[in-house]
Amino acid sequence: MAATGPSLLALPDEIITGVFFLLEPEALNAIQLTSKRLYSLAQEPLLWRYNCRIHYKYWHPQHNIYAKFAQPVANVHWKDVFLARKRLDHAVRSGMDAIAAQQQGRARRMEHIAEKGYDVKDELLRQRNIADDEAEDALARRYWSGAMLTTIHRSVAMEEWEQLRSGKTASLERALGAYDMFVWDRADGDGDIEAMAARLDGLAARFTAQHPRFAAYTTRRLSLLIVEFLRGSGFLGVSNERYGLLPHSFIGMALEDKQHEALPLINVAIFCAVAQRLGLDAKACGYPYHVYAIVTAPPGRMLDGGALEPGAPAQSMYLDPFRSAEETPRTDLESQLRSIGASADTHALYLTAADPVEMVLRTARNIRRAVDAMRQGRRLVYIDNRFSGSNINIHSALHASIWAWLYLDREDNVTGNFHAVQAVIHRRRVLITNLLEQLQLHFPWEMWLLEKYVMPLFRDLPEMRDLLEIIHESYEEDRVARAPKRRADDVNRLVKFRVGQVFLHKRYGYYAVIIGWDHKCRAADEWIAQMDIDRLPGGRNQSFYKVLVEDSSNRYVAESNILITQDPPPTALLHRLAGRYFKRWDAAAGQFVSNLRDEYPDD
Incomplete structure (x- = not known):
């Protein structure tokens, strides 16, 4: 009969428990299923409190986690707390797969994740810091996880300003710190x-x-x-x-x-x-x-x-x-x-x-x-x-x-002064126009913040109906699939360049990447006249391209102004911006791999 080797079960309980503290949660879950004794030892509350501490840095305030850490360990079902976070991590990864893969429904999925607040921050940071060789769509994952982290931080900022607006707090340091939450973008997630x-x-x-x-x-x-x-x-x-x-x-x-x-x-x-x-x-x-x-x-x-x-x-x-x-x-x-x-x-x-x-x-x-x-x-x-x-x-x-x-900027601060109240209301109308422009152009996935915090400001005002319509249109645009543009169609056969190609603008010298195209200029006549398009070779009837510029602006460029390059794009374009539209940079091909295939399936 073959001799049996050393067995984990031969060790005292305290040694086995000490080993469990060294295991990753996935390994611990597997080993606890091998025997009743190991399963029993794996229920140790100290073990699961430890896992909560070392695997999760950020927690939603509703958990009051630091107060729980200070309590006697038996007062909290730590294994349940940990497993709930692991299930949420899995939901975030599943949502991230869909967000990175398709435009349709992206904003709503981002909203559902961001509403969880700091409970999803650790997993989003893992996605935010994913290496190029860990996923074929690493650029997209880094961009969209970063966008959700920023949205979460902005929701925290708005909660802080809501406390200030309602008079529940008068902390100047926290109210000013809310500004940092709008712009902070660090790989480690710190700085809140x-x-x-x-x-x-x-x-x-x-x-x-x-x-x-x-x-x-x-x-x-x-x-x-x-x-x-x-x-x-x-x-x-x-x-x-x-x-x-x-x-x-x-x-x-x-x-x-x-x-x-x-x-x-x-x-x-x-x-x-x-x-x-x-x-x-x-x-x-x-x-x-x-x-x-x-x-x-x-x-x-x-x-x-x-x-x-x-x-x-x-x-x-x-x-x-x-x-x-x-x-x-x-x-x-x-x-x-x-x-x-x-x-x-x-x-x-x-x-x-x-x-x-x-x-x-x-x-x-x-x-x-x-x-x-x-x-x-x-x-x-x-x-x-x-x-x-x-x-x-x-x-x-x-x-x-x-x-x-x-x-x-509240009108009730100037109650009794009709003209001052009207000035505040007028200023608010101008600001909502500016905010909508910002949201639609740069942060369309943050419409839920507008719905939560701004809509109440316009209750009983004429703008209320317009705001509801804009929000509805935004959600509807997110819900509906993009109409595909096929190169096989007769009008598109002459479109020369493809989504993902990087170019140097012949006249202005900036670098940009193509994110869309039209077989001819679709801009308004006023813009065509202002930009003197008809003087270009090919005029308005040549192909025009929607492009993302290295300074983060979006522009509309005539084919005759494009000089394609296969050189690596500028750092800002590669590491900060391109993930909104692309999966990764293909160094061999000298272009980005498109993540817009639902709209441009042949590029």
Whole structure:
């Protein structure tokens, strides 16, 4: 009889359980089915809590997961929690297969996944970071998983602004952090609002380590020390030549960037966040053309620590952490107000704590100005690498500012002033037009956010019917299959180039990739005249191509202007943009592999 080798079952229970902690969940599931003893040992709650910890970093807030981790292990059915996440992972992968494979129904599938929030973030990150050799449609998977992650982050941002709009919270740092959620795009998924809060916690902890007896300091001394600490930590504002660049309006980027460059509003918000963590009553002060911090002494106390006389007004001080570590006298601020023609009765308004909503809207205006400057080409040389190589992040930043302005600019803030109310309503109508343009052109899969957050703003207004129709048309367009264009059709036989080919524009010198074609120009007569199309060789009767340009814009190009190249495309086109239309880059053929076969089956 053959000798039997060493058996796992010969080991003590505690050793077997220790081995189970080293196994991947799939292996653990397989081995537990081999015997009743192993099955029993595999039910250990500590084992499944451990798997929840190491395999999933992100959880929907509804789980209250960190509170559960702190509970006695037997209080939670950890295996059920883990298996529920694994089932959701499988659903995400199945949905991802369909999203990457076909245009029809894509937006609805993306909505169904994105609505799960942070419970799908880990699996989407795995798809977002898939290697070229792991899937034949790796480009598409990276693009669409990234798009869903961005949508999830934007839904978190909108929830934050909903809390602010409804008065449930007045956290300026979180409301400003929502802007970062619109543009953040990192392979590791980090950098959300909670990560920003953790960085601010870290700054407060560092200050505490340097000043362990800070609780005994007066309000004035503590305030000045915090400003000095922040400036010593690199929060020095930004130089004049770089003032107003797009990244400087994002608090998360300022916290993470080594130079911590930021506009005054962001510097003040960071100061207030740290000061509040250290017990101070610190808020932003909405001064014209600049932002200061206002720190108020505790009730009944003076800034320098003495008792305040009964009935005396609370004492406050002003700080400008963007420019200086010194206190800014109120008299200086009043003098500046007089110099710009502000009436005396408005001084109190400008020198008191600002509504966080106003600070968020001021940031929206700063972002819009920065985007306009970039589009005019005045600022591109200085743009941080997170905003270079592709305009897609510029679109995202503009998208954030439009969302904030539309959602937070409230007519009830000016109740009683008919003309002011009408101005807000008019502005809202302009903004909804801008938002719809952004959604339809760049983010059509985010219509569900419009339906959830914007529709209630237009209740009982004439635009309500139009919005419902636009949303319905968007969903209907997503539902209906694209009509195929066959090259065998007589009118299409002369179309020379194919979807997926990369070219250099003969006149303007930019690189682009073909994403569609018409056998002749289908543009409006006005555009044809404006672009002087009839002067081109072949005029309007030659083939025209829908193209994706390296700067992320979509254009319509005549065949006579196209010079095909088989060189590798620019980085932005290859790694950031092309996945919306293509499966992968075929280096041997020198072109992209089409993911638009339902519409262009012969390309």
